[in-house]
Amino acid sequence: MSEKNFGYLWPLKIDHGTVACREGGQAVITAPDSTTYALNNQARKAGYPDIEPIRVSGNSGEKVSLGSLLSRTMKLCRPIR
Numbered sequence: 854m855s856e857k858n859f860g861y862l863w864p865l866k867i868d869h870g871t872v873a874c875r876e877g878g879q880a881v882i883t884a885p886d887s888t889t890y891a892l893n894n895q896a897r898k899a900g901y902p903d904i905e906p907i908r909v910s911g912n913s914g915e916k917v918s919l920g921s922l923l924s925r926t927m928k929l930c931r932p933i934r
Contacts, residue, residue, distance in 0.1 A: 854882070854922065864917035866907045872922070874930035875899070880923055892923050 855869035870882040872892070879896035883889045884907065891901035908916045 854925065859921060862917070862921050864908055864919050864922055865904075866909055872926040872929065874926060878927070878930050880926040880930070882922070882926070892919060892926055 854872050856863040856865075865882075867884045870884050872880070872882045874880055875896065877895055877899070878893070879899050879901070880892035881889050881896050881901055882892055882904070889901055890904040890907065891897040891899075892904060897903060904919065905916075908919070911917050
């Protein structure tokens with residue numbers, strides 16, 4: 854996934870990363886420096902580092918939502934029929 858895919862909705866300081874769904878519904882993103890970050894609670898509980906240090910803040914000062922990125926990543930968790 855990349856900033857190009859999301860435009861202003863891209864929530865991270867990195868411009869791209871590789872998303873994956875790991876066992877147990879663990880949504881993660883791997884940054885260009887090879888660090889894999891948790892996108893959801895299941896991944897945090899499994900020991901992946903929190904995504905907060907690489908999240909961006911919007912004009913209001915609040916963090917940009919991970920919703921769109923997480924939603925696309927979770928589609929990888931669904932079994933193919």
